[in-house]
Amino acid sequence: MADLVIRNARLVDGSGAPARPADVSVDDGLITSVDDAGTGGRAGREIDADGLLLTPGWVDVHTHYDAQASWDPYLTPSSWHGVTSVVMGNCGVGFAPASPDRHEWLIELMEGVEDIPGSAMTEGITWEWESFEEFLDALDARHYAIDLGAQIAHGPVRGYVMGERGAANEAATAEDIAAMSAIVESGLRAGALGFSTSRTPLHKSLSGELVPGTHAGADELLGIADALGRVGHGVFQFAPDHVEVPVSEMPWMRDIARRTGRTVSVNLNQPDSAPDLWREVLAQLDESRAEGLSIVAQIAGRSVGLLMCLEGSFNPLDFHAAYASVSALPLADRVAALQSAELRAALRVEPDGDLFRKVVLDKLDSWWAVADGDIDYEPHVDDSIGAVARRTGTHPIDLVIDQLCAHDGHGMILTPFFNYGYGDLSFQYEAHQHPSTRMGLADAGAHCRVICDGGTPTFMLTHWTRDRTRGPKLPLELVVHRQTRQTAELYGLGDRGLIAPGMRADLNLIEYDRLTFGPPRMAYDLPAGARRLVQKADGYVATFVDGVQTVDHDEFTGELPGRLVRGPR
Structure with missing residues (x-):
């Protein structure tokens, strides 16, 4: 007898296949069978879904919970929106490695780039670590409502190895590059899911300085990326200066992908100053894919706006x-x-x-x-x-x-x-159907006081598959696939993002016709009473993580089955 069976669900399994009626059985945190509706076996607990939408839990690969993971076991807003796994440490900012005298500098770097209140981080970060390996150990000791994985970020690595020279974006020496590559290799072997950097002039610390590594030369980028090749796993993720992607960035991106065999993931937005630039980038991604190079563009689900x-x-x-x-x-x-x-x-x-x-x-x-x-x-x-x-x-x-x-x-x-260069979301409509793009850039946990896009996983269903009126919709099975199996596979998380026997029982049971969320509101619920914009969902009947129910009708059950994910699986 299984632990749980969900009967008569409208199953969209994450593979890209169309919806079908099904019974899904779960035992010991794993999916044990997927049967035609009404034919599933018996279980200790049975839920009659009565046609509710059943999907894998969302896998959000672009979040910034590096600080929040110290104080918030629920990792909101993601867990309000059906997300069951997140990847943090994006865009070159993070908190490890961290010399004791660098704590304030790292906080100012994160506040400047991701608009997370410094007072909240100063009060909330626990700093039980210096090395990245110790940072992972600190995360591993905690329990969460969802799973989380971490990338090792260029900013703290450069500051740790090069000190003020690194913070000031001075050129790295061969010895600096070797030391940084060794730290990244060690972090990947300890369980990091990738390495991230930033090359956009928009990313500055609170003091106005560019993020360390913004102007890093190709020798530094390739030297660090070699660590991914030596270890054999990990994504090289970066935030670019968008207008430079098809000009100066693509050559070294291709070199990294060719040299390491690893995936390069570049953020891709549509700036008003160059609204058609994305077409050139996607054409170059087609060329790279034809050559067998793994380069993908992360795109948002909606416009990015203040x-x-x-x-x-x-x-x-x-x-x-x-x-x-x-x-x-x-x-x-x-x-x-x-x-x-x-x-x-x-x-x-x-x-x-x-x-x-x-x-x-x-x-x-x-x-x-x-x-x-x-x-x-x-x-x-x-x-x-x-x-x-x-x-x-x-x-x-x-x-x-x-x-x-x-x-x-x-x-x-x-x-x-x-992403509103044409006065609508037609950029996203086309880009989400391209084989070399991936769902991302919701930035959950970041931009707390001026942007509120952490609810994008819910928006992808409500807007793109159900409510859009200003253009064609996207198929439900495509949208589910893009934020489950496709994002999981990007980071080597092969055990999730798909409802099939043997997979992790990370599940969402959704009242699809009623699924919605209201306008963002300002909450003062961060450490030190700091503020953030929040946006909750309405319509998640149940969310399961590792077979344990964490959400019941949009409210937390109090269960914390989530853990640190170390490396691919």
Whole structure:
């Protein structure tokens, strides 16, 4: 008799096959059988799914829980959204290796790049480690609601080996490169799932310095990547300067893939400045695939955009001198002050200089008010604040103020800055069907005060397979495959992401027709009372990790079966 059987489910198994009615049996954390609906065996616990959607647990390979793993056993928001395995340590930032005198520097690096409050990290990180191996041991000693794996990041490795020279992005010597490669090799042998770096000018520490390794030469990148070749596993992941990918980055990416036999994974977004660049990148990936090289592009599920609000780190009124007199007031008092005719009149007057025009008045056609229901991540240009102002004859600053003050001061304005270059999500629609792209870039755990994309796994179902109206939808079986089996295989996690006999029982039982999530809200639940934007789901009837139920109707059961994943399997 099995531990569990889920009967009469609408099974989408993660392989890419269409949905079918099925019974799924689980015993001792493993799937033991997948049978036609109504034919499964007996079990100690039986659930009649009655047609609910049954999928593997989502595998999110692009998160930033490196700090949060010290204090949050639930690793939210991922565990609110059906994610059962995550990979962290992306984009060249992390916390190991870490000399004792480098703790503050590493925190400032993470705060600058990923907008995780420094006060939360200062209070919450436990620092039981110096080496990366000790960092993995510290994670291994904890229990979580989901499984997590870690990559070793270039920033801390460079700082550990090169000190201030590494932090200042000075060129690495041959001895430096050999030492870094040795640290990465040791970390991979201890269980790291890959190595990550950053080469984008957008990634800077809190002090404004570029992330260590941003300008690393090909000799340094290849020398470190050789560690992956020696060990025989691991992904080389990096955040690029997007316009340089098809020009200066692709040659060394191909060299690494050819030389090591390992996968190179590059972040790919659609910048407004070059909205068709992605087509050139995908064409080059086709060429690499034809040559037998393993190079993939991670793409997001939706536009990447700032959420501007009175509680966040970015608010358009901050750029107007008239707002300074009330900006430090408590939220309720600020909302009340913004209702005064005098302050509103002052805010309508364009200040001297061109800053306010550049960052506010010239951007109104790409700003959208966030409604009280589900947030629209594919809004129409006719609904922008600029368009509404022209259509109604309302001053746009009044619309901005009204939206920020809505819902007792919790109102938000969305402004996409990546992946909306055509005014819709057609880039994602095409890119998600390309054989050399992978689902990623939701950045769960990061950008806490201005971006809230950790709920993307849920969005992939609600928007792309069910609700989209501004273009064609994506097949449900494709979307499930892309965030289960395909992402698991990217990092060598061959034991999950598929509902088949012998696989791990990481499962989601979903009320698909009702699945939804509301607008993000600001919560003050990080260590030191620091704030973050959160967005929960509604419709996860059950989530199982290693056969143990962790979520029951969108609430945690308190079970913590998740563990550190060491290396591929």
